Amino acid sequence: xxxxxxxxxxxxxxxxxxxxxxxxxxxxxxxxxxxxxxxxxxxxxxxxxxxxxxxxxxxxxxxxxxxxxxxxxxxxxxxxxxxxxxxxxxxxxxxxxxxxxxxxxxxxxxxxxxxxxxxxxxxxxxxxxxxxxxxxxxxxxxxxxxxxxxxxxxxxxxxxxxxxxxxxxxxxxxxxxxxxxxxxxxxxxxxxxxxxxxxx
Amino acid sequence: xxxxxxxxxxxxxxxxxxxxxxxxxxxxxxxxxxxxxxxxxxxxxxxxxxxxxxxxxxxxxxxxxxxxxxxxxxxxxxxxxxxxxxxxxxxxxxxxxxxxxxxxxxxxxxxxxxxxxxxxxxxxxxxxxxxxxxxxxxxxxxxxxxxxxxxxxxxxxxxxxxxxxxxxxxxxxxxxxxxxxxxxxxxxxxxxxxxxxxxxxxxxxxxxxxxxxxxxxxxxxxxxxxxxxxxxxxxxxxxxxxxxxxxxxxxxxxxxxxxxxxxxxxxxxxxxxxxxxxxxxxxxxxxx
Numbered sequence: 280x281x282x283x284x285x286x287x288x289x290x291x292x293x294x295x296x297x298x299x300x301x302x303x304x305x306x307x308x309x310x311x312x313x314x315x316x317x318x319x320x321x322x323x324x325x326x327x328x329x330x331x332x333x334x335x336x337x338x339x340x341x342x343x344x345x346x347x348x349x350x351x352x353x354x355x356x357x358x359x360x361x362x363x364x365x366x367x368x369x370x371x372x373x374x375x376x377x378x379x380x381x382x383x384x385x386x387x388x389x390x391x392x393x394x395x396x397x398x399x400x401x402x403x404x405x406x407x408x409x410x411x412x413x414x415x416x417x418x419x420x421x422x423x424x425x426x427x428x429x430x431x432x433x434x435x436x437x438x439x440x441x442x443x444x445x446x447x448x449x450x451x452x453x454x455x456x457x458x459x460x461x462x463x464x465x466x467x468x469x470x471x472x473x474x475x476x477x478x479x
Numbered sequence: 480x481x482x483x484x485x486x487x488x489x490x491x492x493x494x495x496x497x498x499x500x501x502x503x504x505x506x507x508x509x510x511x512x513x514x515x516x517x518x519x520x521x522x523x524x525x526x527x528x529x530x531x532x533x534x535x536x537x538x539x540x541x542x543x544x545x546x547x548x549x550x551x552x553x554x555x556x557x558x559x560x561x562x563x564x565x566x567x568x569x570x571x572x573x574x575x576x577x578x579x580x581x582x583x584x585x586x587x588x589x590x591x592x593x594x595x596x597x598x599x600x601x602x603x604x605x606x607x608x609x610x611x612x613x614x615x616x617x618x619x620x621x622x623x624x625x626x627x628x629x630x631x632x633x634x635x636x637x638x639x640x641x642x643x644x645x646x647x648x649x650x651x652x653x654x655x656x657x658x659x660x661x662x663x664x665x666x667x668x669x670x671x672x673x674x675x676x677x678x679x680x681x682x683x684x685x686x687x688x689x690x691x692x693x694x695x696x697x698x699x700x701x702x703x704x705x706x707x708x709x710x711x712x713x714x715x716x717x718x719x720x721x722x723x724x725x726x727x728x729x730x731x732x733x734x735x736x737x738x739x740x741x742x743x744x745x746x747x748x749x750x751x752x753x754x755x756x757x758x759x760x761x762x763x764x765x766x767x
Contacts, residue, residue, distance in 0.1 A: 287505070288552045291512045295550070296609070298519045299693045299708045327516075329509050383637030387517040387526045415522045415669050415711040444671065448520040462520030464669060464708075 290326040294450070297460040302412040304424040310456030317343065319452045320365065320395045321350055327391075328353040328363060335360070337374050338367020343395075366394045369429040375439065378447055386444040389463065392436075396427035396453040407433075409470040412461065420468075425451050425459040430469060437467040501548040502580040507531050511549040511704070515695065518706040523668025524636070525619050530702040540573060540598060541699030543615035547577060547596045550611060550695075556584045558592035563600040563742070563759035570598070587762045599662070601683040603741050603763040606692025608709060614677040616698040619705065621665040621675040641673050644716070652721055664723070666713050673716070674705065682725045682742040687713040733758045736767050 289308040297305045310319040320343070328334060328351035335358040336344035344355055347365065358364055359377040366375075371392075381389035406422050410433060413420040423433075428451065440446035446463030453459075461467070499505060507529070514528040533541040551557065557577055561570035565587045573596060574585055586592050589604040596613045606612060622632045625643040635641065644665060651659045658664075662678040666687060676687060677696060687694060687707055694707040707713055717723040732739045734755045741763065743756040758764035 287509075288500075288550075292550065292552065294512075294516060295519065295611070295693070298516050300608075327509065327513055329506060331506075331510065332513070384633040385527075386521055386524060386637075387514070391516070416519075416708040418710045444521050444524060448517070464520060464522055 286322070287326045290322050293458060294323070294326070294460070297450070297458050298416070298448070298462055300416050301414065301461050301465040302417060302421050302423045302459065304457040304459045307452070307456050307458050312456065315454050315456045316395055316397055316452075317346070319456055319458070320393065321346060323393060323450060323452060323458070324353075324363075324365070325350050330354075332362040333360060334363040334365055336365050336367070337371050338365070338395075340367055343367065361390055364390050364392045366392060367397075369394060369396050369427055370432055371435065373435075375435060375447070378439065380439060380442075380445040380447060383445065386446070386463075389445060389447050392447050392449045394432075394449065394451045396425070396451060411468045411470065412465050413468070414465040416462075417465070423451075423459060423461070425453050425457055426455070427451075427453045433461075433467050434469065436461065440465075440467075498580065500553075500581060501551055501577075502534075503531055503545065503548050507545075508549045511545055514704050515546065515549065515706070518695070518704045519693070519708050521672075522707055522711050523666075523672030523674040523705060525698075525703040525705045527702055528704050530699045533699065534576065535572070537700040538617060540569060540596070540615035542697030542701075542704070543596050543598070543613045543699075544573060544577075544697075545699060546613045546695050546697040546704065547573075547594065548580075550613070551577065551581055551583060551594060553581065553583065555581075555593045556586050556591055558586050558589065558595045558762075559597070560595070560600060560602065560760075560762075561598040563602075563744075564761045566761065588766075589762065599678045599680075600742070600759060601679055601686045603758070603760040605686070606690060608691045610692040612692055612694050614679075614694065614696045616675070616677040616696045616703070617700070618663070619675055619696065619698040619701050619703040621663070621673050636672060639671065641716075644673060648716065648718070648721075652718075658717075658721065658723075664715055666715050668707060668713050669711055670714075674707075674713075676713075680726060680742055681715070681723070684713075684715045684723070685725070689713075728756065731756045733764060736764045738764070 286309045293305050307319050309322045324347045330352040333354040333356040379390045408422050411420040440463045448462045451459045514526045518526045559570040559574045561567040589602045594611050598615045625647050626632050664681050666674050668674045696705045715723040728743050735757050741758045744759045746755045
């Protein structure tokens with residue numbers, strides 16, 4: 280029996296917990312404090328990606344996309360053809376508009392988006408207290424517990440998931456070795472100017 | 480030759496064991512893991528997966544077994560039950576197999592287990608957060624009784640067109656004045672997908688609703704994985720004037736532990752013809 284298989288099993292179990300409890304932050308077991316951004320992304324990629332799936336990369340760090348390919352042998356393709364889309368930072372800058380949201384017969388073909396949040400000071404460093412998540416896996420509406428998220432991007436995700444069960448599932452990784460998931464079944468509400476607004 | 484004998488021979492001959500941790504290869508596990516996450520993300524929806532050959536025959540729990548093997552780690556504590564019993568043939572064989580290929584600790588106690596594989600029952604004790612219950616599913620499609628075509632049932636799920644199932648229930652009531660579905664009673668998950676809860680008795684259906692644990696369903700022969708995440712609405716289908724109801728044991732108590740609030744198995748003595756009832760969940764029955 281090979282001990283090298285244990286890390287992916289542990290990472291997978293953390294992802295199962297995170298998907299089962301959307302909005303909660305969980306610590307990734309194999310993440311290195313010295314290089315959390317790269318190691319957490321590669322750990323999740325190595326757990327889920329292989330030559331049977333394709334990924335797209337949205338960001339400037341081309342080296343990172345090459346490292347994902349080297350670690351997983353997953354093909355790099357355009358966003359609309361990708362099973363997994365890796366986003367560098369917290370903004371996809373509108374490039375997710377063409378992402379695959381699945382079909383009514385096969386909604387599971389909708390892509391999974393992996394956000395590698397950098398925590399480099401440009402992003403929100405405290406949890407978003409005006410964003411509320413509800414739905415399966417959530418007992419009481421809660422704020423997303425991860426820092427570094429963008430309200431505009433959450434708004435974008437909300438629109439893409441407007442025709443449930445079509446939609447995308449999101450995994451957020453931040454610089455504190457934390458992971459959080461927002462699957463398509465989660466409802467995102469944003470509280471603006473002291474009144475509740477249901478997003479259109 | 481059984482697996483442990485073969486492994487001992489391999490070691491004696493200086494060969495490494497030619498299987499990975501938890502038996503199935505890492506590529507297969509990765510695919511099952513991807514599909515499992517999709518299943519949790521879309522509660523009640525059946526995700527197709529490439530079911531692998533296992534050392535037990537299809538129809539004997541290969542779907543549940545593949546899920547268990549993709550989930551399990553060295554620190555897990557495993558419980559396996561078959562119709563509520565820890566010691567029946569299917570449960571014992573699966574337990575032995577998983578233990579041999581992972582070395583994990585086994586238990587009969589629900590509260591101690593981190594991972595529970597089950598055939599046709601939900602344990603009487605409620606699951607807590609972090610626990611996972613893996614169901615073995617023979618027929619994952621709740622609409623199969625009313626529609627034989629897979630393409631058509633896919634369309635029906637896609638359009639949330641469950642009219643034929645409602646008609647099936649209505650015809651039951653017209654003919655028998657009762658909904659004649661014993662086990663596999665269909666449920667609506669998150670108010671969107673109709674789901675087959677596997678052949679659990681009606682008694683267990685309410686326990687799927689807003690549970691704290693994660694429920695995963697694996698159908699190896701039919702190549703489907705689906706899930707009910709924690710705190711998810713799961714409602715048994717019913718009419719306003721014909722409500723869903725669980726089995727009624729008429730106040731009979733378990734002859735072993737004396738409980739009257741558990742699901743009971745009826746035992747008939749072949750010689751005397753005497754009928755006795757005992758709890759279906761043997762671990763719960765022993766815990767007095």
